[in-house]
Amino acid sequence: MGDVLAGFHAAWEFESDSVLIRYERGIRTPKLFQSLGERRIPLAALEGVTLTPGRRGTVVLRAEPRPGADPLIEAAAGQLKEAYDPYRLVLPAERETLAEYYADELRALLTESGPADRHLVAPPSGPLQFKAYDGKAYFDGSSVRFRWFWTGASSAKWKAGDQNFPVADLNGIEWRSPEVLEGHLRLVPRDSASERPAPPDQDPAAVVFGLGYGPVHESLPFAAAVLAAVRAKRPEAAVPIAAPAVAGRRDPAEIAERIRHLGELHQAGLVTDEEFSSKKAELLAEL
Template sequence: MGDVLAGFHAAWEFESDSVLIRYERGIRTPKLFQALGERRVPLEAIEGVTLTPGRRGTVVLRVEPRAGADPLIEAAAGQLKEGGDPYRLVLPADRETLAEYYADELRALLTESGRTERYLVAPPEAPLHFKAYDGKASFDGKAVSFRWSWTGASSAKWKAGDQSFPVADLGGVEWRSPEMFEGYLRLLPRDADASVAGAAAGAAPAVPQADQDPAAVVFGLGYGPVHESLPFAAAVLAAVRERGASAPVPIPVPAPRRDPADIAERIRHLGELHQQGLVTDEEFSSKKAELLAEL
């Protein structure tokens, strides 16, 4: 087709094998759309097309992605608000006839349905990072790192120390929207399915609360917003699935040397936890030795 249909916050370009969605960067455009920039959605990733009345004299053209086709939608797990759905194009009601034409043209090209075996929509590209309430999360495409904040992290996370999770050791992610109560991003180990089955049989311990789990960062007001944490989760999820499909042999990477000032600050905070009785003498000595070893 090659035609362009422009609506509020986005424009769709209809190509022979895909729909290219370009999002605007205006101040009224949802921040998630601005973060995504543009997305190419192959026709094989689309299961259906709908055209429905919208609010205040608008119509909404929407493509329905196939289950498993888009890591962003899979990570969101139904938690995106209607206005943050990247597959909706809102148009003035007087363009309904034109929108209906494109909907019919697009439907005629669709031939696939059902869950996909691989992601068909490209994930956000690494490196990615965002600031959570209790630490900073970063992803370089090979490993996820959590660096705890001394003002927000729990004593359990401080005792565990900063974390690094190679993609090869992960089985998935669990994202809870920061717009909901107790939002967080949790990394799931490769044996997560087995752990769930074991828990159901009474053979595995309960999963800790996110604020106590070194494999999770928690969100708060202004920390871990959707437009930062969700693309991050989607990129990790896509890397995990790609790693599972290819399973290359992992290559050890030496840990970078830490900033001495950062180590000193962490030892100071560890001492405060020790004085407050939140860390035992043995834990204090052991953790201090670990931190000094990173210099």
């Protein structure tokens, strides 16, 4: 079709084999959309289109993705609020006729339905790191690393030490929205199918969320990128974002981040002067 339909927070560009969704970066645009930037949705990844009345003089055009076609939707597992749905386009009611035209044109091009046997939508390109309540998570395309925070992590996680999980050793992920109680991101190792996992705050394969830690727009794209790599089973094809640190030494950026976090706790009165000085010296010694 080659046409563009602009709505609130996003614009859809209709092409012969896909829909390119470009999200705005305005202050009122949901942060998840801003994080995604733009997404190309192949028509083979869609199985339906609806047009329904919206709130306050609007109409809503929504494309229905096929189950299993989009790693972001698969990782979200039905937990996204309506306002965060990346497949919704909200338009003024006076554009209903135009929206109906595009909906009919798009429906005529859809030929697939039912679960997809692989991901058809490209995973988010970032962020590839985010801060949870008890640690920081990193993903370089081939492995996931958890670095525990001194004050936030449980004793079980400190005893286990910082973790590294090659994608080839994972069977999947479990994401629980930070906007509900006990949100977390848990990695599911391939050899743990018959084991009952520990609570997320005690599980070295999980990071837990809290107020301001692991927000949706950071943790969900991260989870989707990891899930896509696991499903592809080809970690060697992923593009790393940074060279590995020299053996026996920590990445200076990681040390700086942990010192900054320690400083925040110190300023908030959660860490004493003596604890702050002692832990800062330990971290600097790792450089």
